[in-house]
Amino acid sequence: MTSRDQTDEKLERLVSQVLRDQPLRRAPASLENRVLGELAARARLPWWRRGVASWPAAVRIPVIAGCAICVPLVWIASLWLAARLVSITRSRMAGPLTTLRDAGQTFASLRAVTTHLIQSIPHEWLVGGIIASATVYAVLFALVAVGYSLLYPRPDYSKVHLT
Amino acid sequence: MRSYQDMVFSTAVRLTANPAQAEDISQEVFLRAYESFDNVRSSPKAGGWLKTVATNLTLNYLTRHRKRWRLFSEVFSDDSRDQDLESAADSAAAVFDTALTELEADERRERVEKALERLPEHQRVPLVLYHYEEMPYQDIADRLGVSLAKIKTDILRGRVAMAGLLAQSGLGAPDDRRRNPPATRGTQS
Numbered sequence: 001m002t003s004r005d006q007t008d009e010k011l012e013r014l015v016s017q018v019l020r021d022q023p024l025r026r027a028p029a030s031l032e033n034r035v036l037g038e039l040a041a042r043a044r045l046p047w048w049r050r051g052v053a054s055w056p057a058a059v060r061i062p063v064i065a066g067c068a069i070c071v072p073l074v075w076i077a078s079l080w081l082a083a084r085l086v087s088i089t090r091s092r093m094a095g096p097l098t099t100l101r102d103a104g105q106t107f108a109s110l111r112a113v114t115t116h117l118i119q120s121i122p123h124e125w126l127v128g129g130i131i132a133s134a135t136v137y138a139v140l141f142a143l144v145a146v147g148y149s150l151l152y153p154r155p156d157y158s159k160v161h162l163t
Numbered sequence: 164m165r166s167y168q169d170m171v172f173s174t175a176v177r178l179t180a181n182p183a184q185a186e187d188i189s190q191e192v193f194l195r196a197y198e199s200f201d202n203v204r205s206s207p208k209a210g211g212w213l214k215t216v217a218t219n220l221t222l223n224y225l226t227r228h229r230k231r232w233r234l235f236s237e238v239f240s241d242d243s244r245d246q247d248l249e250s251a252a253d254s255a256a257a258v259f260d261t262a263l264t265e266l267e268a269d270e271r272r273e274r275v276e277k278a279l280e281r282l283p284e285h286q287r288v289p290l291v292l293y294h295y296e297e298m299p300y301q302d303i304a305d306r307l308g309v310s311l312a313k314i315k316t317d318i319l320r321g322r323v324a325m326a327g328l329l330a331q332s333g334l335g336a337p338d339d340r341r342r343n344p345p346a347t348r349g350t351q352s
Contacts, residue, residue: 007252007256008252008319010256011252011255011256011259011319011322011323012322014256014259015259015290015294015322015325016294017259018259018271018275019275019279019294019295020294020295022272022275022276023272024169024170024172024173025169025172025173025176025177025276026169026172027168027169027171027172027173027186027189028172028182028186030186031168031172031186031189031190031193032165032168034186034190035190035193035194035197038190038194039194039197
């Protein structure tokens with residue numbers, strides 16, 4: 001055992017001895033009156049404001065039996081309420097759901113018409129149309145470029161002096 | 164009730180260091196005792212029952228401030244045992260060993276009570292549980308939700324701090340008393 005342990009043990013023993021030799025603290029004189037007053041106040045309470053354990057047996061037994069019956073009734077009522085809530089929600093949501101469904105059907109019809117139109121055009125016509133469109137786009141682009149360069153000549157930067 | 168009220172009140176006040184709170188707790192203990200009057204009255208262990216209820220109710224009261232208590236414990240308690248604590252433990256032992264025993268019983272009781280009340284809560288509660296309620300370290304740690312090492316350190320620091328408070332109250336270690344002899348009671352102003 002180290003000297004540190006010996007010191008700790010000695011201190012522990014001395015403190016224990018001093019503290020256990022201490023007499024009890026005297027309780028305040030008001031304590032007994034407070035307890036008796038509180039007990040008297042509780043005794044004055046009507047039986048229904050006290051704990052169930054102190055209720056008269058003629059009341060306690062029917063109350064406990066009633067509670068036991070109420071438990072399944074509350075379960076049944078909760079399930080019935082939940083079912084009612086679901087059906088009411090469904091009926092309330094029927095209008096907006098119908099509108100959404102109609103909109104979806106409209107979009108589906110439009111897509112079907114477009115697909116039908118594209119499929120009804122001959123394949124050669126589509127290729128020719130694409131080539132013709134590209135050619136017209138290229139020709140128009142060349143004409144605009146030539147016209148722009150003729151109408152708006154570029155400035156002669158060689159005549160500009162830097163200051 | 165009269166036979167046990169001092170014991171119940173002492174148990175509560177030593178833990179709370181607050182006589183008003185201890186009185187509230189004591190009242191609750193006796194109200195519970197009256198609720199279980201038939202069992203308590205016939206039991207030869209009525210005193211033990213009341214003491215246990217008083218301790219539990221007081222600790223429950225303190226547990227409501229548990230977070231704060233734990234915070235203080237974490238902040239002010241240091242796991243390391245430095246040299247200062249070692250030398251302080253030596254001096255503390257001297258205070259309890261010699262100087263305190265020279266006092267009259269009433270004066271000793273008063274000084275010890277005051278020193279205990281002035282200890283910080285994170286030292287006083289485990290110290291009281293260990294020395295008065297004789298709870299093992301591990302049980303105290305479990306009950307207060309603090310690590311075993313911290314409980315041991317808090318209790319050791321509590322003992323040393325208590326000796327320091329006793330010394331501050333004019334009660335020094337024998338060496339100090341020889342160097343600075345206290346004024347005799349007749350000459351104190």
